Amino acid sequence: MKPEIPSKKRRAVLSIPLSWRRLGESEHFTVEHDPFHNVVRITRVSDLYPSTQALRSAHEWLQTTLARFERPRQVMVFDGRRGKLRNDPEFEEAIKQVLPALTHGWREFISINNTPAVKIQFFRWTQEGTSAPIRVFNDEREALSFAVEASLSAE
DSSP: OOOOOOOHHHHHHHHSOOOOEEEEEOSSEEEEEETTTTEEEEEEOSSSOSSHHHHHHHHHHHHHHHTTSOGGGOEEEEEOSSSOOOOSHHHHHHHHHHHHHHHTTOSEEEEEOSOHHHHHHHHHHHHHTSSSOOEEESOHHHHHHHHHHHHTTTO
16 A cells, blocks of 8 residues: 655645734734635734633634634634633633634634643533634644645645
8 A cells, every 4th residue: 555645736835834924913812824825823912811801802803803714715723822721610601602703614723732731621612512623732833734734625
């Protein structure tokens, strides 16, 4: 059995590095896009939200910024390494209200995080239907490589 050899076009596309264009920045996030690879990246730039209202406002800003994208054609990479998640009931309820709108509809939704606990949390939210499936990585290079591969899956 021969190993599958990627086509010339696929190898060429995979060899082109991601090139980010900044689309917006808020107190809590930056949003960037690589239009060649169809990858959108959200990077958390703040630590804990001061309140659940701040979380909701930050996610409203994200939805406005992301409205331009045809999600099934894009891969989302959410870099949440900076932000820490609270796990109190008030925060849990607030995140359950904003997470579905953020995660649903993308070709793939990828999250880069620092701790295994976040992977367990995302798995639970997926099982409960709070979010679309989230692929969690601890390594940025691995996550971005997966994102580029996933961006080719519909071609």
